[in-house]
Amino acid sequence: MIRGVRCLLPVVLLATGACFATREDVQALHTDVQTLRAGNARSDSARRASLDRVVASLNIVRDSLGLLSNRVVKMQGDVRGDLYNVGQQLLQIQELTGQSQQRVQELRASLEARQSDIASSAAPPQMSAGTPPATTSGAASPSGPPRAVTTAPAPSAGAGATPGPNQLFQISLEQLRRGSPGAARTGLQTLLQQYPTSDLVPDAQFYLGEAYHQEGNAAGADSAYAAVVSGYPTSPRAPTALYKRALGMEEKGNVTGARGLLNDLVQRYPRSDEAALAKERLRTLK
Numbered sequence: 617m618i619r620g621v622r623c624l625l626p627v628v629l630l631a632t633g634a635c636f637a638t639r640e641d642v643q644a645l646h647t648d649v650q651t652l653r654a655g656n657a658r659s660d661s662a663r664r665a666s667l668d669r670v671v672a673s674l675n676i677v678r679d680s681l682g683l684l685s686n687r688v689v690k691m692q693g694d695v696r697g698d699l700y701n702v703g704q705q706l707l708q709i710q711e712l713t714g715q716s717q718q719r720v721q722e723l724r725a726s727l728e729a730r731q732s733d734i735a736s737s738a739a740p741p742q743m744s745a746g747t748p749p750a751t752t753s754g755a756a757s758p759s760g761p762p763r764a765v766t767t768a769p770a771p772s773a774g775a776g777a778t779p780g781p782n783q784l785f786q787i788s789l790e791q792l793r794r795g796s797p798g799a800a801r802t803g804l805q806t807l808l809q810q811y812p813t814s815d816l817v818p819d820a821q822f823y824l825g826e827a828y829h830q831e832g833n834a835a836g837a838d839s840a841y842a843a844v845v846s847g848y849p850t851s852p853r854a855p856t857a858l859y860k861r862a863l864g865m866e867e868k869g870n871v872t873g874a875r876g877l878l879n880d881l882v883q884r885y886p887r888s889d890e891a892a893l894a895k896e897r898l899r900t901l902k
Contacts, residue, residue: 781811785820792823797830818844818851825857829864838864855885859894866901875901 779787788803804824808817825840837860844857858881865874878894878901885891 781807781814781816781820784811785816788820788827789823792827792830795830797827801827801831818848818853821847822853822857825860829860834864834868849884855881855888855890858885859890862894862897871901 784803784807788800788807791797791803792800801824804820804827807814807820808824811817814820821840821844825837825844828834828836828840841857841861841864844851845854845861848854858877862874862877862881865871865877875898878898881888881894882891882898
C-alpha cells in the first residue's frame with residue numbers, strides 16, 4: 617500500500633505543477649488582451665479624432681462650395697442680364713443705323729434729282745442742224761422791200777437726263793417693295809451697267825437676286841447672290857447672300873450643297889448674324 621502511494625506521488629506533483637503553469641499563462645494572456653484592447657481603444661480614439669477633423673474640413677469645404685456656387689449662379693444671372701441688355705442695345709443701334717443709312721440714301725437720291733433738274737433747266741436751247749431760222753413776213757418798209765423778222769427757235773424737247781445711281785437704287789427698291797420685281801430688276805441692271813464703280817453696286821447686286829427670287833427665277837437669284845459673294849466678299853451683303861444661296865439649295869432638295877454653303881458661311885463669316893443662323897440650320901438639316 618505504502619509502496620503504491622509512493623508511486624503515485626510523482627504523478628500528482630506533475631499534475632499540480634501543470635495546473636499552476638496553465639493559470640499563469642492564462643493570466644499573461646489576459647494581460648496581453650487587456651493591453652491590446654487598450655491599444656485598440658487608443659487607436660480608435662485617434663482615428664475617430666482624425667475622422668472628426670476630416671468631417672469638419674469637409675463641412676467647411678461644402679459650405680465654401682455652396683457659397684461659391686451661389687456666387688457663380690448670381691454671376692451667370694448678371695452676365696445673362698448684361699448680354700440681354702447688350703443685345704437690345706445692338707438691335708437698337710442696328711435699327712438706328714439702318715434708318716440712318718436709308719435716310720442718307722434718300723438724301724443722296726434727292727440731291728441727284730435736284731442736280732439733274734438744275735442741269736436740265738440751265739441747259740441752253742439748241743437748234744437742229746440745217747434748220748433755217750423762223751421768219752415772219754413784216755410790213756413793207758417805206759424805203760424798201762419787206763424786211764424779214766427772225767424769231768428765236770423753241771428749245772428742243774430732248775430726252776431727260778439719266779437718273780444717278782442713288783435715284784436708280786431708290787426707285788428700284790420702291791418697285792421691289794410694291795411687288796414689281798420686273799421693274800426693280802430693270803432699274804438695278806441699269807445701275808450695274810451704267811455705274812459699275814458706284815459704292816451701291818454690292819447692294820444693287822444683292823437686291824437683283826431678291827428681284828429674281830420674287831419673280832420665281834431660282835437660277836437667276838442664285839447667280840446674283842453668288843456674284844455678291846465672289847465679287848464683293850467684304851461687303852455686309854456677302855454673308856446674307858451666301859445664306860440665301862444655301863436656302864435656295866435646300867428648297868431645290870440639294871441638301872449636300874446647302875450644307876456645304878452653310879459650313880462655308882460659318883468659316884468665312886464666323887461673327888456674322890447669318891453664321892449663327894447657319895449653325896442652327898446645320899443642326900436641323902437632314
